[in-house]
Amino acid sequence: AQSVAQPEDQVNVAEGNPLTVKCTYSVSGNPYLFWYVQYPNRGLQFLLKYITGDNLVKGSYGFEAEFNKSQTSFHLKKPSALVSDSALYFCAVRDRRQLTGGGNKLTFGTGTQLKVEL
Amino acid sequence: DAGVTQSPTHLIKTRGQQVTLRCSPKSGHDTVSWYQQALGQGPQFIFQYYEEEERQRGNFPDRFSGHQFPNYSSELNVNALLLGDSALYLCASSLRGRGNTEAFFGQGTRLTVV
Numbered sequence: 071a072q073s074v075a076q077p078e079d080q081v082n083v084a085e086g087n088p089l090t091v092k093c094t095y096s097v098s099g100n101p102y103l104f105w106y107v108q109y110p111n112r113g114l115q116f117l118l119k120y121i122t123g124d125n126l127v128k129g130s131y132g133f134e135a136e137f138n139k140s141q142t143s144f145h146l147k148k149p150s151a152l153v154s155d156s157a158l159y160f161c162a163v164r165d166r167r168q169l170t171g172g173g174n175k176l177t178f179g180t181g182t183q184l185k186v187e188l
Numbered sequence: 189d190a191g192v193t194q195s196p197t198h199l200i201k202t203r204g205q206q207v208t209l210r211c212s213p214k215s216g217h218d219t220v221s222w223y224q225q226a227l228g229q230g231p232q233f234i235f236q237y238y239e240e241e242e243r244q245r246g247n248f249p250d251r252f253s254g255h256q257f258p259n260y261s262s263e264l265n266v267n268a269l270l271l272g273d274s275a276l277y278l279c280a281s282s283l284r285g286r287g288n289t290e291a292f293f294g295q296g297t298r299l300t301v302v
Contacts, residue, residue, distance in 0.1 A: 074230075102287055113192075113278055113293040114231070121288045160230055164287055174287045175221060175244050176280075178230035 072097040072165045076179035083151045083186055091146040091182045093161030102164040103144040104176065105135055107157045114160065120144060131155070151186045158183050190215060192281050192294035200300045201269050207299060209264040213281030214292045220262040221291065222254060223278040231278055237262055238284045266299075274301045 073096045083089045095101055102121055106114040118129025120137045128134045135146045144161060162176040193212045201207050213220050219238040223231035233246035237256035251267045260281075266273055276298050280291040 104290060106293075111296075111298070113194075113295040114280075116290040116292070119288075119290055166287060174219070174282060174285075174291075175233045175236055175246070176231075176291060177233065178223075180228075180230045 072101075072163050072177045074161050074163050074177055074179035076159075076161055076182045078182050079180075080183040080185060083184070085153050085186050085188050086150050089146075089148050089151045089155070089184065089186070091159050091161075091184060093144045093146065093179060094142050095144060095161070095163045096142060097163055097165040099165050099167035102166060103135075103137060104162040104164070105129065105133070105144075105146050106160045106162060106178075108160065108181070109157050117146070117159075151184075153186050153188060156184055156186045192279055192292050194277075194279050194294035194297050196297060197295065198298045198300075200302060202302055203269055203271060205269050206265065206267045207269060209266075209277050209279075209297045209299070210261065211264070211279030211281075211294060212261045213279075217281035217283055217292070218260050219282045219284045220256060220260065221280045221282070222262070222264045223280065224248070225276040225278055225296070227275070234264070269301045271301050274299060 075094045104119045105117040125137045158181050160181050161179045195210045221236040222234040225231045234248050236244040240256045253265045256262045276296045278296045279294045282291040
């Protein structure tokens with residue numbers, strides 16, 4: 071079984087300050103990890119992913135995430151937040167083992183609402 | 189290049205009715221997955237189709253069924269609708285066996301059951 075936890079329902083940050091949105095995961099095998107963003111009444115937009123290699127991955131709109139295997143975490147970060155970053159952020163995991171059966175479903179966390187204020 | 193398209197965007201149904209939602213995957217993708225996102229929750233996996241067969245299924249009752257057509261488009265059918273089926277239904281497309289690639293999502297269908 072695989073699961074994702076996003077411990078914060080909401081994160082508030084001032085524009086120009088760094089932001090962190092937390093994510094921890096649980097899988098039986100090795101994970102593929104993803105971050106998606108959702109704006110009101112819209113679908114999910116891909117931000118970045120961890121597959122293998124460098125633990126720090128860079129994605130769209132200046133976002134990055136750090137994979138920590140020992141802590142089973144994949145926190146989303148941005149050095150300087152913008153008001154336009156305000157949205158709902160989802161962390162998702164895919165267990166590599168399921169790929170042998172052909173499936174590639176994603177398991178999502180409950181989401182973290184990011185609010186960036188002037 | 190069109191992304192994932194879903195129709196309709198909004199739908200209102202009465203309890204006990206049946207509904208069909210439609211999805212066209214991103215060009216070049218052969219796998220379609222459906223997710224249910226209840227208000228204030230993360231998307232929950234319903235099932236996945238490729239080669240016109242259901243390949244994976246989440247913890248959803250048999251009232252939820254689907255179909256994939258030879259052109260890779262897909263339908264989600266829900267029978268005997270309950271109030272609790274009200275949610276945003278998301279379609280995602282991807283490439284079979286390419287677990288290291290991201291899934292692309294449509295804008296969703298907002299289903300309201302009254």
